[in-house]
Amino acid sequence: MLMILSICLISLSLPIGLCEITNSAMSIAGMKELVDLEGFFISEMESYTAALKNKIDMMESLLQEVQSKREISRRNPEEFVSHPLNAFSLIRRLHEDWTQAELLMLNEVGLEHLQAIEIGLDEAHSTDNDLDDAIAGIIALQQFYNLQPSDIANGLLMGKQYNSLTTLNCQALANACMNFNYDKYALNWFKAAVEHYNDDRDGQVYREVFDFRLPDLYINYTSALVTKGFRKAAWKVLQDVADLDATLWLLRKDIYEVGKIDVPDPTFITSPWFDVTGCLSVWQTSQHLSCHYEQNTSEFLRIAPLKVETLSLKPHIVLYHDVIYDSEISKVKNISLPSLKSPLRIIDAVDYNLKLAQIREDHQSPLSLRIKDMTGEDVKEDTDFQIDNYGICGFRNFHTDNIEMQDQTAELGDRLTSIMFFMNDVVQGGAFAFPNLNLTIWPQKGSALVWRNLDHRMQPNKDLLHVSCPVVVGSKWTLMKWLHERPQMFSRPCTTGRKFKSHDESMKLKALNK
Incomplete structure (x- = not known):
């Protein structure tokens, strides 16, 4: 109960006003554009400064010339102007040179550089x-x-x-x-x-x-x-x-x-800070878990077994190594980049700077078949993948992958199994943690985290509450796949203690909640 209370306090800690739909400027690609834009501004300012310096150099040269003549006339003005050449020179300077000097002083240099910066600021749309x-x-x-x-x-x-x-x-x-x-x-x-x-x-x-x-x-x-x-x-x-x-x-x-009023200053009464999120990975690793090669879920794995690291037995959580390849990662990123979008809602501290995209993969594709080998479950009905891109400081707060009863469909039901592929290494931060299990997983490019959201009675396991910790430096790319319970009727037939809803019941629940 204490753990759940602590988690709730943290999950409500970010102000809603700061958690509206995040802008592309907070993505790595967006920030790279801002770096380039500031470089452009610096270049324009350097050119503007050079133009000003050139004008100042001209002004100083002119000033030195007139000061040298002024020094002669200042000693004895009457004697100076009594000479016809001096008088002529003075009149000509006042009539012509000082007019040009005025024009030089009035000339606004570097306007094109100011306009370039102004246009750049308008196009940046920084708000x-x-x-x-x-x-x-x-x-x-x-x-x-x-x-x-x-x-x-x-x-x-x-x-x-x-x-x-x-x-x-x-x-x-x-x-x-x-x-x-x-x-x-x-x-x-x-x-x-x-x-x-x-x-x-x-x-x-x-x-x-x-x-x-x-x-x-x-x-x-x-x-x-x-x-x-x-x-x-x-x-x-x-x-x-x-x-x-x-x-x-x-x-x-x-x-x-x-x-002067004898009232002591208050003090902040701060309880000791505990890493209830698991984002710092201060928990001790269990000594009773193991690594093995999976070769029993399909005939193909007898030839090319998968490297598996068991992280938890109850509930079942494993980490597969080297199960998504660079070519597949590049393909996924290239497909998803144009369609990455922030969730179309107000984010009340559930997630921050997270962009999503949906892609569909044929159930006979190598990646889908590999998931079938990893889980031993049917992938034919679940062809959708979700790409998650966590930008600067991006995170997703505490949640489970279960679907609310009224949102489930009769054909699919709840999410039985979650598969999370890590598509890059994160420079700093960005861990994935199950705080109720004292379990923290750091992103490893090419690996996949697999856990089952439902027990053998097809009931949600609340111990699987998890969090995607903030990315400190860099960005994080994950590829999510959910296998639902109904298509696994024959691969995992045990449903004791839970009744399936009919399609009509599902529609009624949705109507009641509108």
Whole structure:
């Protein structure tokens, strides 16, 4: 019960507002396009800077010339203009040269580069929702992997070092966490933003280009602390920076006056964090399981047995190695790429940055026959496959593969067996876990995870609750195949304790639930 409660708390932890349909910008391919786009912007800015520099060089050359003449006339103006050549030269410069100088100053250079950047920004269609998606991914990593904002800000993800975040990045995350009532995260992100600021490095650009004011950051940080009751902590933060701005000085004064009331700061009462998801794979591996070669389910396997790793006996979970080939993976990806789409619904923390596509494979194809060899079950009626592509921070939260009774068809029934092919290795993260069984499986390209969702009485096994953990770095491709119970009537005939619905009963249930 404790496990189920913990899982429910985590599954409800992401705000619905951050879990709407994810945009293609959060896919690896989409992000690659954004990298290329930023490279294009940099190139255009370099050209724009070169045009400005060329104009400045011309202005400086002109300025040096007129200054040299001015130096002569400045010593004795009357004597200078009394000479006819000097007078003529002065009049001509004022009449002609300075007119050209004015035109040079008025000339707006590099406009074509500004227009190119403007067009690029319009075509990129980057929206607030894209930013919300990216923020939701960071929050998911924090929750599933217990990552601290300070570590993320320093680029440390699960023991591996990556690029650090800037003050502006940390500030955006802090503001988002405040909006969604992630108080502890928000305060720590504000703290990280302050710690990462370096005025010598960031000051001028942040102020003049990004309209950033350091006092505003401290005001938001300390105001958040005060709002949550941490007055003494806020006062300590302002001690060394109150002289930066009059507003900070007044804020420190107000906090000091309120702090005279002898009310201690509250403390976050945080229970110890446990990896209830299994995403960190901290569970001990059972010593009573084994590996073997499967050669009994078909005559072909006597010649070419399959390598099988038994992960669980009750319920039955096995991992087959080298059962989908590179040529098949390439074929599946090429077919599915144009049709990959996000689920057409609001995602209330069930999944994030997950794209799906359906393909149909003939039941006599090598892959379908291989599944028949692996499971010993009939594949003739189940010809559909589902491709899942998990993008940046992509995950699918806790669920089982069972179909609700009212959604089952009389011809197929519930999902009896699940087969998940891993089509790539994941750089970091992306594990698949059964938390109730203390079982975590890491993606291995070419392998297939097989489990049975129904027991011998054809009843759902709730211990098979599972989660696809967030991808930390890279992306994850899986190919799903479900074999339903009804077509297995003769391969697995035992149905004691469960009655099949007629087609009419199935239709009635669907009508009642509309």
